[in-house]
Amino acid sequence: SQKIEQNSEALNIQEGKTATLTCNYTNYSPAYLQWYRQDPGRGPVFLLLIRENEKEKRKERLKVTFDTTLKQSLFHITASQPADSATYLCALLMNTGFQKLVFGTGTRLLVSP
Amino acid sequence: DVKVTQSSRYLVKRTGEKVFLECVQDMDHENMFWYRQDPGLGLRLIYFSYDVKMKEKGDIPEGYSVSREKKERFSLILESASTNQTSMYLCASRTARDNYEQYFGPGTRLTVT
Known part of the structure; x- marks a missing residue:
């Protein structure tokens, strides 16, 4: 089955720096890879989607890369702010049958002033 | 704005009770989903x-059933609640047409005692 790995340890960075989160997966390549943000006690919120034939996608201070050879996606937040502190989930949309999302366990980001 | 609502934010039930979680x-x-989220398991x-x-x-369908009688409503049923069903339950929906972005509800924190 598909396995998705995100760093379970929290990432602590200083305000203004770039945060980089990693998502690695095994087995076959997904059709899409998505990133979600989740605040404590709330449901995840969609941030970005990148397709298997795209290398990079940007949205404001966010950038996602997708390397299907390495089976890895990197999620970058530039000029990070304390308000960016949250858990970030990687999710893969499987390209077989009904297209379900498979989620990673998430990485907690803490941005200190 | 897409709205996904769940019937309760917090719920406490006893072992053996029948529990209904509603999502609208x-x-x-077209598509609706029920997830559970536990620390370390995603x-x-x-x-x-x-x-x-x-x-x-x-x-992980064991111990659960669902009902979808209307397009906007998806119910999760715990026929006989057990302590190992204590968890955060999240409902989500998405269109079947593009992007597969999922919209999540705020979650229901269920405690079974």
Whole structure:
């Protein structure tokens, strides 16, 4: 089955720096890879989607890369702010049958002033 | 704005009780999902529905059932609640047409004592 790995340890960075989160997966390549943000006690919120034939996608201070050879996606937040502190989930949309999302366990980001 | 609402934010039930969790979306989405989220295990798919009256098992359906009598409403039923069903339950919906972005509800924190 598909396995998705995100760093379970929290990432602590200083305000203004770039945060980089990693998502690695095994087995076959997904059709899409998505990133979600989740605040404590709330449901995840969609941030970005990148397709298997795209290398990079940007949205404001966010950038996602997708390397299907390495089976890895990197999620970058530039000029990070304390308000960016949250858990970030990687999710893969499987390209077989009904297209379900498979989620990673998430990485907690803490941005200190 | 897409709205996915869940009937309760917090729920406390006793072992053996029948529990109903309700989810309603207002965007005419075809697909709806129920997940549970536990520390270290991430989001796991319980059941999903791709259309009215249609339902499919997810990865962990044991001990649960679902109902989708109307397009906007997807119910999760715990026939006989057990302590290992204590968890955060998240409902989500999405259109079947593009991007596969999922919209999540705020979650229900269920405690079974």
